[in-house]
Amino acid sequence: MEWIQKEFSLKARPRGFHLITRDVLEQLPELREIEIGILQLFIQHTSASLTINENADPDVRGDMERHFNAAVPENAPYYEHTLEGSDDMPAHIKASILGPSLSIPVGRGQLRLGTWQGIYLCEHRNHGGARRIVATLFGKRK
Amino acid sequence: MEWIQKEFSLKARPRGFHLITRDVLEQLPELREIEIGILQLFIQHTSASLTINENADPDVRGDMERHFNAAVPENAPYYEHTLEGSDDMPAHIKASILGPSLSIPVGRGQLRLGTWQGIYLCEHRNHGGARRIVATLFGKRK
């Protein structure tokens, strides 16, 4: 049984949805040694989130951003947490809808993602800065 | 420590929310041997998702479908990813809101679901076809 836990930073990205599958894999060469396991990714922030979605067409990422901006508006009349800017409270709400973590099955040394699945960083702030991820990889060695 | 990983298909279902607890359990007789563990289910698609909700009244599943259709409309003016049909981009968005995976505790050989909880396949496409699930069951044997 193998347990590996690493913290790493994702470089600052503009507000929006960003494909980060490669960034994650580069941090985890140990993945190749796992026969069956789970990769758990956890973002240590409350205004950015992680999800899995289509990895091919950048328009999907744009549409995601536009949809969540429409569904979770800035300056809603009922917001009381407004001191940190108009993008802040919507960022908290989006972060809870999309969630702070992903659990991805690992098999024969690879993430068992579907053909069209990629890992997204969802950056909900205008200037969120670098984002810290705790990656916990556990499973049975090959 | 036990590690079991299986891939199986859920038969094609119409767009909507479908109770699949039984389909999942049929694939995993090994569950009975686990004293404490986790069942992780992962759907390898970006236009269908998994969730847990009420297992008794089919109206709940109908209301879920109607609500998500209202909240994530087809043909939103801001969609740019439109080549695969009007049900495609909403399906991607719903998939991220509901999520591609479930982690369910296992105790004394059973899923530790509440009395009213069932596992749902959320099919967001009009003609999504069969859906592939990777099930990873791990834990301590009885």
Add this chain to the structure above:
Amino acid sequence: MEWIQKEFSLKARPRGFHLITRDVLEQLPELREIEIGILQLFIQHTSASLTINENADPDVRGDMERHFNAAVPENAPYYEHTLEGSDDMPAHIKASILGPSLSIPVGRGQLRLGTWQGIYLCEHRNHGGARRIVATLFGKRK
């Protein structure tokens, strides 16, 4: 390899979002003995949910409640599951959006939450009563 599974109840709380990090930690003194692991929390209900969000300003919890009430209205014309009250079907929908479980990395005997992250109980019913949680803690001992 350590496997600990406990069921405990969270006392009844009013409808809204509630910080429960301390309630959870009090139930799990064993956490201090884990070098690397995962804490999985699972709520055995379909009208309450768990999420992680900002742990400092109570206005964030109020804004979350107000936002989800606006986004998932009571008495939507398309609801058919209405016998259990106007707060019931919205509660099921919110529960699926936010999700029934959390997986939080554990390192050196502590939850590896970010500075501003806390665990929320999201109570979606007007009178939900006490809520049962199954906590599964697993990992490598110190």
